[in-house]
Amino acid sequence: MDRVIRIGLLGCGTVGGGVIRILATEGEDIAARIGAPLVVTHVAVRDLSRDRGLPIDSSVFTDDAMQVVEADDVDIVIEVMGGRDPAGKLVRRALELGKPVVTANKELVAHEGPELYDAAAEAGVDFMYEAAVAGAIPIIKPLKESLAGDRIRRVVGILNGTTNYILTRMGEDGTDYAVALAEAQALGYAEADPTADVGGHDAAAKTAILASLAFDSRVRADDVYTEGIEGVTAVDMTIAKRLGYTIKLLGIASERDGRLGVRVHPTLLPSTHSLASVRESFNAIWVQADAAGELMFSGRGAGGMPTGSAVLGDAIDVARNLLQTVRGPVETSHREVPLQPIEDLHTQYYVRLDVVDEPGVLAQVATTFGWHGVSISQVLQEGQAESAQLVIVTHRAREADLRATVDELRTTDKVHEVAAILRVESEVFEVVDAAGSANDDGS
């Protein structure tokens, strides 16, 4: 062991701290596995004065991140600062210098992934991002390597721990959205500004990354149809449960008829499905492939130590490759499957209406659905003095038709309010045959 692999760490928040802590305890075993020790030689931080209490010599810290990237004694750049700027600039510079990069930055990868893959390919170095999706759960590598011989049909994930925590509280304890969110913030799961989480944007970034790998295409965060959980109420959670469903924020990527549906939204899924029992802040990804069948991966999707573990797994891969002067498998985008607009989605819908409580209203509502070609599967009606709650679950319908139905209902004077519109997925979980035709989900 005469060689040392030297790491330049960009960022030293919870993830960067996790990386340093894990290396301090596991360094010897890691060295034995690689055949050379991993040593952090530089750490870029914003605030040099802060004492982080980390098991590393304080001389490694600097507030000049670019200097870390460019340092002669840095073989691998690990970027765990997050955000697109200046992270993007630093990562691009590293690749330009021929230095492999490991990142946990989903935002960066989801928005600029394709350019970064190209830059890494051009430089002939590794660019790895296992930690960017679902923390410690190995999912990038399984999609890119383990399932490389298979045809993936669908990837469905619970990819955001904050929203899963909130939905778990709402579903199990009947907690209101605002209260559950405050609870998540108090526990440190949710940021002071929770928009990225509750608005579905964090999950959308991760879904874009998974879709790109699963379908050999270039899907970016902006390509993902995204709805957050802000509109989900405890009332809908309760009604969904009664109907046999659990509401989860799902990232869904699936291919049908040569088009790729990629979307994130609160979803009613059958309570019997394994994803429905993924509780609290846990993440999970369900994959369906032609030969492998159904696979599920679950675990902690965030946190400094779990994410640090994933970062180090990648760093070890990169180190092994460096020692052999090769690079790992690259992302391919040879299929470039066109995207399906959300209006063309075919799925089931849950619509809750606040209606006038008088005879004939259901008939009128049903007529509107029928007129737009949306067939009704289930109706639930509950009176409350002068108004009533009417819950309608449709059969599989086209999103555009459902939207037209709802637009018309909004103008009907018997309908006070369209209180909730949610998608119901059960067909997405049914097994398709190798031709992708039978029992498909229409997304």
Place this chain on the structure above:
Amino acid sequence: MDRVIRIGLLGCGTVGGGVIRILATEGEDIAARIGAPLVVTHVAVRDLSRDRGLPIDSSVFTDDAMQVVEADDVDIVIEVMGGRDPAGKLVRRALELGKPVVTANKELVAHEGPELYDAAAEAGVDFMYEAAVAGAIPIIKPLKESLAGDRIRRVVGILNGTTNYILTRMGEDGTDYAVALAEAQALGYAEADPTADVGGHDAAAKTAILASLAFDSRVRADDVYTEGIEGVTAVDMTIAKRLGYTIKLLGIASERDGRLGVRVHPTLLPSTHSLASVRESFNAIWVQADAAGELMFSGRGAGGMPTGSAVLGDAIDVARNLLQTVRGPVETSHREVPLQPIEDLHTQYYVRLDVVDEPGVLAQVATTFGWHGVSISQVLQEGQAESAQLVIVTHRAREADLRATVDELRTTDKVHEVAAILRVESEVFEVVDAAGSANDDGS
């Protein structure tokens, strides 16, 4: 793309057929991912006269397996014939010739893995076996690569689909063991001679492989303490359920106090644990690591297509490495953690006794437990005319003490029969701190 990667396939049963079928439909995408096509040039079969109806030219078939290994136009040897002989001889010859090997042969890897790893290392070629454990579920690669930066504390798996199917039927429908086994055989899950499955030997082989990787040690099938499910009754399934447990055949590998406990046996685990809801012939592996926390992987653990998918995932890795003239990460055994004898196991026990139904029996039985230092956590008594069923769940105790207790109970005239002894695991699923000390499972 001027290079072709040529495969010599040893065996053409369900898995070999799966490999050929998948390559026929996914070959183009696989070529795009690797940068070179994978082509099967030779297939060794036992019976040349059989028409297999596979999408491959019949000229590739031969009954001379050694000739396939030695053929000039074979770059990668895929061994899917199973069994130790002649598979072991063929694999060793391939490695000797400097040809990388992919195998789905758990028996071979669990018994001769260490020698084969060494032979592959010496030849500087890949030896891969993702398909040997849990079919299509990626678990070898996650343990060897994704978690290489972490410290794994415990690996617990449902690793045999046949026994999981039988136990599911017994637990959910009250079916008797013999009937459930016959059903599994009728469905093609169980072999005519089901010993390897129901005796726990198949699961033990897989547990040995997982333990070796998780703990950087060399654990062989024979090192695994193994009990099968032949003694599990529908009665115990029912009582377990009432106590909040589900009975599963688990492979358990865990490290404590510098010793490695590796065992396979029917286990009462809390019904709330994710492993308890893994039903039918599905497999699952639960991993606990210091930084990553809890992870779970589940899916189809057997079958030609799922196993074929895993084989091809490995073959693609090998092909990528061949094109760069390198080899993938190797198994390390630098820790060589000594094994813990089963007598030193500390866990909880479920003991069902058939006793004389008269006053004072419970007191006498309890005294025997107490005398051997085994403390009782729960007692359940049910009278049936002149005899009664006495079910005792102990607190955490040492296996040797429990055995001494049971031996003495067997000589007591008030005890007709010790009808069942099963291990109860709940602590194995509790999260340990980084020092591995708190809440540990004692295995």
